[in-house]
Amino acid sequence: MEQSWNSYINSLTQNFLPRQVEVTEGNYFSGKFQLIADPVPFETVADLVHSVHVTQCSTTHRSPLCFQNLIPISTAESPMVLEEREKLSLIGLEESQGKRFLRCEVLGKKPPLRLLLPMDCRGQFQECQEDQLHTVDTIIRSKLLAGRQRKIRAAAGHCLRSLSPLVPEDFSGHLILHPYFSVMAFLPGEVQVAIPSDLDIYVTDITDLGNRSFKTMTMKQIYSIEKSKFPLRIKIMSVTLAQNRTGRSKTFPLKCGQLLTILRTQEVKKFIAAEIFKGKKRRHFLIPYTYQGMVLRKGRYFNSVSDVAIAMHSGQLRFQSSKDYTSNTEPCASFTAKECFLALKKDVVSADIQGEMHRVEVLKCHNITTNTPVKLPLFAEGDFLELADDAGPGTLQELCKIKSLPCHIKVISPDPSMVRDPLYETEELRIENVITEQSLIAKDGTWSEDIYSSFSEDIYSSLSEDTFEIPVEKINSEVLIVEECPWLRDLRKETNVAVQNIEEISEAESLTFSNYMIAPHPPPCPPKPRSLS
Known part of the structure; x- marks a missing residue:
């Protein structure tokens, strides 16, 4: 049942709260007012349509406001001339041959x-001045101009002092209306909310960017989109950083509400x-494949002969001992510090240990120092250093x-x-391995078609200046696709490589990246006589 707001409030008790109400009608101020x-x-018809409420394709509805044209005009669509000071009533909007038009009626014509x-x-x-009086409710409902104040x-005979004791008794000026609106809107997830007009936020109108649902996507889903759909503009809705094995999250330069162009x-x-x-591992890094620092190859460290044998998966290698070793097993050789060897291949030999024959794994080598073939047992420790080839300086890629x-x-x-x-x-x-990360090449901010039309020759050099990569496995952001950018796609040209930085990672992360890393492990134990086993 409809009732006044005051009556409704007085009828409530705490036992029946909370309640929901709908405002069906109301007079914000009593009395009648003249609209100034x-x-x-307005300088163009588009400006007029933007500000005045006009229905679509109507032949009976008329805008409650009428306008006069201060200068004569003519259009290509109509041979007649609209004379100066002729008054127009706005009837509706219609489309013809892909163009929008405002249908008007010239008043006073028969x-x-x-x-x-x-x-x-x-x-x-x-706008024409009218003499008719209205309630404030009527003015707010049908006579406001978007983006302009209303006075x-x-x-006559109505005392404004009844509105507020601050108004002087003999006041005869005008009032400026400041309407307060509440907008019903849908958030992602089809959540309906009421947004007050005085909320301190900034918005971008994306109505004309295509019919898009509010369904969010992950960075992985963006990566899997058909390549012909890129570039895209996306909006970051939430940021969840992937955690490494130590439980620590990495910082990443993304924030909620941020707009990105995914190239x-x-x-x-x-x-x-x-x-x-000093022979031990400390920090771990992910280094861009495009790293341009100059490097020299150095030898690897091996604790035992077994480590040398494991490292031979790529072929023969040369190494030098750093300490002495005395073999008590024939035919295994001894060596001294500073002796150099060329590792050839692994083998198994029979050795006499305290009168018992045992099978012993050895590494067949050529002793470069003495120029003799030798067999080194895998369990021998010598703090070996690989003798690297002097290939000269170069990049990591080279x-x-x-x-x-x-x-x-x-x-x-x-x-x-x-x-x-x-x-x-x-x-x-120590360069362990080369990995491949699935990434999105992105640029912070937005681009317009004006940039494309004005700077088509330099657009990609501009785009590549601040581009960066987003590894999709490391960040689980929820995003909305705001716009496809076909005006960039049609250039058929790749941007330069995105800016890449050296990233420090944990030891646990480095182990997950590579299948070829040589994990440190103790050398095999020397064979024991069976009487002691």
């Missing part, structure tokens, strides 16, 4: 004269590396084309594209 015409004319004005028609359309004057998908190659300091991984290197000059190269500070690096 807006003195600033028979009635109607015409179509295109959106780009220029004139000086000024009203009280009817393309790309499989990004990276080196896995470990810092070697080095890995010649030598298989893993290998040890020393950075002798930093990457010139980096302000600070953390690898240049290291004593030695």
Whole structure:
């Protein structure tokens, strides 16, 4: 049952709260008011349509406001000339041959004269002053102009002091209306909310960017979109960082509400590396495949002969002992510090241990120092250093084309594209493997078609300046697709490689990346006499 707001409030008790109500009608101020015409004319029909409520394809409805044209105009669609000061009533909108028109009626003509004005028609359309009085409720419902203030004057004999004691008794000026609106809206997930008009937020109208649902997607789902759909504009709705095995989340330069232009998908190659300091691993890195620092190859460290044998998966290698070893087993050889060897292949020999024959695994080598063949038992420890070939300085890419991984290197000059190269500070690096990360190549911010039309020759060099990669396995953001960008797609040209940085990772992460890393393990035990076993 409809009742006044005051009556409804007085009828409530705490036992029946909360309640929901709908406002069906109301007078915000008592009395009648005259609407003061807006003195600033509209310069185009499009401006007029944007500000005044006009129905679509109506032949009977008329706007409650009428306008006069201050200058004569004519259009290509109509041979007649609209004379100066002729008054127009706005009837409706209609489309013809892909263009929108405003249907108007020229007042005071017999028979009635109607015409179509295109959106780009220029004139000086000024609101006509009317003498009719209205309630404030009527003015707010049907006579507001979007983006402009409305002024009203009280009817003769109506005292504005009844509205507020602050109004002087003899006040005869006008009032400026400041309507307060509440917008019903749907958030992602079809959640309906009421948004007040005084909320301190900024918005972008994306109505004309296509019919899109509010269904969010993950970065992995964006990566799997058909490649012909890129570039895309997306909006970050939430950010959840992937955790490594240590439980720590990595920081990433994304935040809720951020707009990104996703240029393309790309499989990004990276080196896995470990810092070697005094023979032990310290920090671990992911190094861009495009790293341009100059490096020299260095030898690897091996604790025992068995470590040398494991490292021979890529072929023969040369190594040097750092301490003496005395063999008590024939035919296994002894060696002294500084002796150099060429590892050939693994083998199994029969050895006499305290009068008993045992099968012993050995590494057949050529002793470079004495120029003799030798057999070194796998359990022998010698703190060996690989003798690397002196191939001269080069980039990591160049080095890995010649030598298989893993290998040890020393950075002798930093990457010139980096302000600070953390690898240049290291004593030695062990390059473990090359991995491939699925990434989105992105740019912060938005682009418009004006940029495309004005700078088509340089657009991609501009795009590549601030591009960066988003590894889809490391970040679980929820995003909305805001817009497809076919005007970039049609250029048929790839941007430069996105800016890549050296990333420090944990030891646990480095182990998950590679299948070829040589995990440290103790050498095999020497065979024991059966009487002791």
